[in-house]
Amino acid sequence: MAHPVASTSTTPAPERTQSRLALGRLARRPESASFLGMVAVLLFFGLFGGSGFMSTAGTASWLNIASEIGIIALPIGLLMIAGELDISVGAIIPAASLTAAIISGYYGLPDWLGITAALGLGLAVGLLNGLFVTRTTIPSLIITIGTMFGTMGLTLGLTVKIAGSTGVSLVPDPFTKAILGDYLGGMFQVTILWWVVFVVALFWLLHISPIGNWIYALGGDKESARNVGIPTKRLTIGLFMLSGFSAAFVGVSEVMVYQSAQVLAGQSFIFNSIMCVVIGGVLLTGGFGSIVGIVFGTITFSIVNQGIYFTSLDPNVGSVIIGALLLIAVLTNDTFRRLALSYSSKKGGQS
Amino acid sequence: MNDKPAILELRNVNKSFGPIDVLHDISLRVRAGEVLCLLGDNGAGKSTLIKTLAGVHKPTSGEILMDGQPVTFSGPSDAQGRGIATVHQFGGTFPLMSIGRSFFVGVEPTKGWGPFRIYDRKRANEIAVKAVRDFGITRIDDGDRLVGGLSGGERQSLAIARAVYFGARVLILDEPTAALGVKQASHVLRIVNEAKRRGLAVVFITHQVMHAMTVGDHFAVLIRGAIAADFRRGEKSREEITDLMAGGETMADLEAQVEGYMETHQGHPPPAKVLEGPAAQ
Numbered sequence: 001m002a003h004p005v006a007s008t009s010t011t012p013a014p015e016r017t018q019s020r021l022a023l024g025r026l027a028r029r030p031e032s033a034s035f036l037g038m039v040a041v042l043l044f045f046g047l048f049g050g051s052g053f054m055s056t057a058g059t060a061s062w063l064n065i066a067s068e069i070g071i072i073a074l075p076i077g078l079l080m081i082a083g084e085l086d087i088s089v090g091a092i093i094p095a096a097s098l099t100a101a102i103i104s105g106y107y108g109l110p111d112w113l114g115i116t117a118a119l120g121l122g123l124a125v126g127l128l129n130g131l132f133v134t135r136t137t138i139p140s141l142i143i144t145i146g147t148m149f150g151t152m153g154l155t156l157g158l159t160v161k162i163a164g165s166t167g168v169s170l171v172p173d174p175f176t177k178a179i180l181g182d183y184l185g186g187m188f189q190v191t192i193l194w195w196v197v198f199v200v201a202l203f204w205l206l207h208i209s210p211i212g213n214w215i216y217a218l219g220g221d222k223e224s225a226r227n228v229g230i231p232t233k234r235l236t237i238g239l240f241m242l243s244g245f246s247a248a249f250v251g252v253s254e255v256m257v258y259q260s261a262q263v264l265a266g267q268s269f270i271f272n273s274i275m276c277v278v279i280g281g282v283l284l285t286g287g288f289g290s291i292v293g294i295v296f297g298t299i300t301f302s303i304v305n306q307g308i309y310f311t312s313l314d315p316n317v318g319s320v321i322i323g324a325l326l327l328i329a330v331l332t333n334d335t336f337r338r339l340a341l342s343y344s345s346k347k348g349g350q351s
Numbered sequence: 352m353n354d355k356p357a358i359l360e361l362r363n364v365n366k367s368f369g370p371i372d373v374l375h376d377i378s379l380r381v382r383a384g385e386v387l388c389l390l391g392d393n394g395a396g397k398s399t400l401i402k403t404l405a406g407v408h409k410p411t412s413g414e415i416l417m418d419g420q421p422v423t424f425s426g427p428s429d430a431q432g433r434g435i436a437t438v439h440q441f442g443g444t445f446p447l448m449s450i451g452r453s454f455f456v457g458v459e460p461t462k463g464w465g466p467f468r469i470y471d472r473k474r475a476n477e478i479a480v481k482a483v484r485d486f487g488i489t490r491i492d493d494g495d496r497l498v499g500g501l502s503g504g505e506r507q508s509l510a511i512a513r514a515v516y517f518g519a520r521v522l523i524l525d526e527p528t529a530a531l532g533v534k535q536a537s538h539v540l541r542i543v544n545e546a547k548r549r550g551l552a553v554v555f556i557t558h559q560v561m562h563a564m565t566v567g568d569h570f571a572v573l574i575r576g577a578i579a580a581d582f583r584r585g586e587k588s589r590e591e592i593t594d595l596m597a598g599g600e601t602m603a604d605l606e607a608q609v610e611g612y613m614e615t616h617q618g619h620p621p622p623a624k625v626l627e628g629p630a631a632q
Contacts, residue, residue, distance in 0.1 A: 208469045208470060209468065209469060209470060210459035210461055210468065210469075210470045212470065213448075213452050213455070213456055213459050213470060214456075214457070216445065216447070216448050216452065217445055217448065217453075217456045217457070220445030220446065220447055220448055220453075221445055224445065224456075225456070225457070227427060227428075228456050228457030228458070229428060229457045229458075230456070230457050283447070287445060287446070287447040287448070288447040337447075340497055340500070341446075341497055341499045341500045342500065
């Protein structure tokens with residue numbers, strides 16, 4: 001199929017005015033709206049959050065939250081761009097935490113063994129999700145709800161059976177603590193650096209490597225994607241394993257930071273990660289979105305989540321702001337997407 | 352043109368799904384630089400025939416020949432590999448992807464090596480834009496534009512240009528003008544002519560007789576899975592073709608039937624069922 005690429009410069013595109021170019025480029029970027037949202041939220045809490053929000057401690061409080069949600073939101077975003085959902089991350093996080101805590105804490109085996117087993121567990125649940133999704137016609141939402149409950153039940157049952165309680169503690173050795181569970185400058189979780197690693201790796205995957213194109217195509221039109229020879233099944237399974245792995249990674253780093261694992265931790269991550277992704281401009285039905293947008297969405301969400309404590313507002317009603325933010329974000333993103341589409345078909349004599 | 356060998360030929364092809372016979376004894380040939388119009392009403396077996404040509408279905412009996420040699424397609428990708436490209440009604444493209452990305456989807460141009468190969472956006476955009484512009488769609492000048500922002504005709508053109516770029520010799524167009532306005536449809540017909548001029552064999556499926564007559568060299572009318580008529584350009588008038596597609600019943604017959612019904616039913620027009628008659632079974 002590879003076609004020789006000969007002279008490509010014989011039909012130069014006509015020059016267009018700079019402003020038209022810039023406007024179109026901007027409207028086409030999935031992250032444009034979420035960038036505006038992030039700036040608005042920063043300004044709001046910068047003004048009303050007082051010096052507390054702008055302080056190092058204030059910044060750390062939302063960055064720590066953002067890093068954990070962010071690591072999960074990224075692969076969830078990739079899955080959503082590919083047209084799938086993954087709810088099971090909410091159960092993988094505590095399952096991975098407890099796997100590591102039981103192996104390395106309860107049984108006292110080396111840390112690396114517990115970590116490997118925990119990450120392996122995440123990959124295994126992801127593989128299971130992927131196999132179910134590609135081999136049946138059941139929507140991934142339903143399948144991953146099923147595997148979430150399955151994982152949750154097994155985690156609870158096995159933990160109580162082995163450890164005799166719903167919480168297990170673990171004291172990581174200094175090396176593990178340093179790379180996974182430490183605080184930089186006394187308040188910034190080392191997880192923030194891991195988040196940066198995930199962002200760089202997945203940015204490369206989605207926007208630079210050719211596989212990114214396959215992910216967009218898969219979410220745009222699965223049938224056509226298969227017809228052009230994209231290994232859609234392997235790609236889907238791979239993406240589910242990636243989200244399982246990332247959730248397990250967060251589970252492991254949580255147990256290293258807090259030095260204990262609880263059966264019921266992790267539920268909040270399900271909705272929160274989906275919200276970060278949607279605020280970040282990813283289309284729920286697939287085919288559209290970007291890594292930078294997901295990062296903006298995560299930051300926006302975390303700032304609202306934590307910033308509320310620095311204002312004079314009642315923290316108990318914080319969820320109202322988050323709910324409103326989500327709706328505003330979806331509306332803005334829709335507007336921008338329409339703009340991106342209509343912009344390009346708009347023609348005039350100005351070219 | 353008759354002396355040129357056919358690129359793609361069907362000989363006495365039958366296709367049945369279990370006990371249901373869908374195609375009966377179909378023989379067709381399409382040559383390089385020729386447009387074969389396949390006309391037929393809904394349910395006439397057009398899509399089964401297309402899918403047989405595109406390698407999705409295997410004929411129950413009969414044979415498919417390419418360049419005079421019998422071939423068996425193991426699947427759609429095999430047929431594609433042999434140069435048979437199908438372009439569907441909506442272009443089969445991805446509305447929220449850029450022109451460059453969707454043009455090369457699955458066969459992305461890359462630079463770099465090994466695991467560090469990266470998608471070459473600039474080159475993809477340049478090639479895609481050039482390929483479409485060469486087909487006369489000069490309004491496309493920016494490969495970063497989203498496909499969803501193109502008009503229906505431009506999307507079809509993009510899909511056809513893509514097929515040609517990737518070495519298609521036989522172009523199967525499945526109702527490319529069905530969902531388009533008059534102006535857009537004429538764009539697509541121009542593209543079909545251009546493909547023909549470049550020596551491609553085109554199979555043009557439609558139920559719009561006017562569009563078929565504009566570009567067709569050779570016509571085949573499909574009724575209930577069999578070829579009811581097979582003729583060359585200029586041999587039949589538009590009315591004759593329309594009548595053929597309606598299953599041999601002329602419009603005059605239909606009108607008489609309606610009037611007869613109204614007389615016996617206090618002036619009510621008949622429900623659609625009554626009119627269909629045996630032809631639609």
